[in-house]
Amino acid sequence: xxxxxxxxxxxxxxxxxxxxxxxxxxxxxLGLAWASARLIKSMLYGLTPHDFRTFALSALVLAIxxxxxxxxxxxxxxxxxxxxxxxYE
Numbered sequence: 001x002x003x004x005x006x007x008x009x010x011x012x013x014x015x016x017x018x019x020x021x022x023x024x025x026x027x028x029x030l031g032l033a034w035a036s037a038r039l040i041k042s043m044l045y046g047l048t049p050h051d052f053r054t055f056a057l058s059a060l061v062l063a064i065x066x067x068x069x070x071x072x073x074x075x076x077x078x079x080x081x082x083x084x085x086x087x088y089e
Contacts, residue, residue: 007078014077018070025066026059033058 005013037049047054 010078011074014070014074015067018066022063022066026062029062030055030059 033055034050041049
């Protein structure tokens, strides 16, 4: 913001970074879960090893938590006065 960015572009920057990490993490996590589902088949009660609803729900819950977790630093960064941040550095 000290160099001319507005609040919307700062918010967009942080949420885009969050989305990139989220997409990579969910992709890798779902891939590993899909591959290891047969190994934990005996521990799954009432589910098939490759249950689509379970995979989709877990990915959705993780996405919601990640977005909510990134909103706190985003709000803090947007509310911060650029002059105070520059003086601190």
